[in-house]
Amino acid sequence: MQHWMEWAVAFFLLLGGSFVLIGSIGLVRMPDFFMRLHGPTKATTLGMGGILLGSIFYFSLSPDSISVHELLITLFLLITAPVSAHMLIKTALHHRLQAIERTQGEQELKRGQAHASKEGNRSGNTDN
């Protein structure tokens, strides 16, 4: 393996690792549920992208193979991350989870919660 490619692999692994770490730090540091969601949805996605780039470089350098599976992982991650974030935050609205006090736009939150419970009543007739 060429010398500079080792540097590229190391760079992407470290970059990815630090972003994943930052995402997890956000999960611990942020004061309420809604703010905690931002770390895992964003920083972690970029971190995974970095690690997967490192992986593509590393495995493509062995003499007789290239590796592009990682592109698929990136694709599926980009599709699923916003969906799971949306489901989590919608559940939070449904449970009327409180945002910390300085959150602006409280009437919008209330409106969202009211809408969430209305929707739940319409679709969930079996469980009430």
Added chain:
Amino acid sequence: MRMTPRFSWLPTPYRSLLLFVIWLLLNQSLAPIHLLFGVVLALFIPYICYRFRDPQPLVERPLLALRYILRVFADIVTANAQVAVLILGPVHKLHPAFVRVPLDLQHNLPITILAGTVSMTPGTVSADIYPCTEHLAPDEPLPQRWLLVHVLNLEDEAELIATIKQRYEAPLKEIFKC
């Protein structure tokens, strides 16, 4: 806006292309057998699946869609760096907020793409889209819809709404011509 496919045997050409590419990526090979089987799958799967879907607007400007994807990729990188800085900075200086964005888009597919983009990019997570339209009859007109987003650090509400509308919603309107 076009809701019905141009060819009945190829209802979603771009999705077929995507399936073909995914098949080749999964096999990591360009051998003739994989090319052939990939074509068969890419034609067959959308053909049997299409009739189960709700009719949604179809992509009319593929090159614009490609540009939109590249732009979103670039924005993901910059936005993630910004969020990383916000996370590591002082927490008490953040101004979290809920913002309601009025949408010009009305159909579920473009709104889903917009909500996903908003979740991935500028310090926002999409929280809700309302009113929901599942209970409407197919020929009823669609209502004005709203996107509720949570912002990690709100600086200017009007500016944020304008950014989302111009940078992400306007290209989507062009792509789907709706």
